[in-house]
Amino acid sequence: MALAAPPDLSDTDVPVQPLARTYPRGLFIEPHAHVWGQLLYAMSGVMWVETPHEALVVPPQRAVWLPPGVPHGIRVVSDLQMRNIYLRPALAATLDDRVQVIEVGGLLRELIVGLVEQGDQSAQPAADAPQYYEALVSLALLELQRAKRSMLKIPLPDDSDRRLLNLCQAVMAAPSLDISFEQHAQNTGASVRTLARLFKEALGMGFAEWRRQVQLATAVAELIQGVAVSTIARELGYSPSSFSDMFRRELGVAPSQFMTNR
Incomplete structure (x- = not known):
């Protein structure tokens, strides 16, 4: 290259x-x-x-x-x-x-x-x-x-514990619900209990909440590119209806309406 x-x-x-x-x-x-x-x-x-x-x-x-x-x-x-x-x-x-x-x-x-x-x-x-x-x-x-400032920001831990940072980077690469916290923990070589504690200490939130922020940022990025809501939902491991419910609950608007409200 x-x-x-x-x-x-x-x-x-x-x-x-x-x-x-x-x-x-x-x-x-x-x-x-x-x-x-x-x-x-x-x-x-x-x-x-x-x-x-x-x-x-x-x-x-x-x-x-x-x-x-x-x-x-x-x-x-x-x-x-x-x-x-x-x-x-x-x-x-x-x-x-x-x-x-x-x-x-x-x-x-x-x-x-x-x-x-x-x-x-x-x-x-x-x-x-x-x-x-x-x-x-x-x-x-x-x-x-x-220019307007955007919301596409996700908190990251420092590198004091590479297991937590590696897990976060793995989720950003594959944020689907199909990959469980237990699977991510196993891949990083740490226990679920240890990683749950590290999430709270380093990021002030649990794994599920943090991954949801990654999913929302990923979804917004794909909506901007014109990807269909059903496709985004499937990629993230949701049914279309459950994804729309999550998106509306977190951002206050349905994903189908997000771009028209910008």
């Missing part, structure tokens, strides 16, 4: 560094951090972005904002067309100082794509390229500042 060259984040004369990359399903990018802020945008495909305290599911029409210095790993759920925008620290300071999932509207999407295209060194710059580029950067910042 050929990857684009990484951006030169030592060049502080430029305000942003754009990067386009394609990743295959199943790839895991080990945790790392950048001195610049980073916007991760999925043009197509879905990824989980894991930070020290939470996991964020990122379908198309969503992006993750990572302030400078935040460690993060990426799990690619389906073939991914990613567009990255790195912002030098001075510009990053004008945005959130916490990790956020951002809803990407039509204008913001075109601005991200435009910045990546302008950053293509093989393109021949026009005479007005510097002014156009600066305008793109300024408007993109304004759009990022005003």
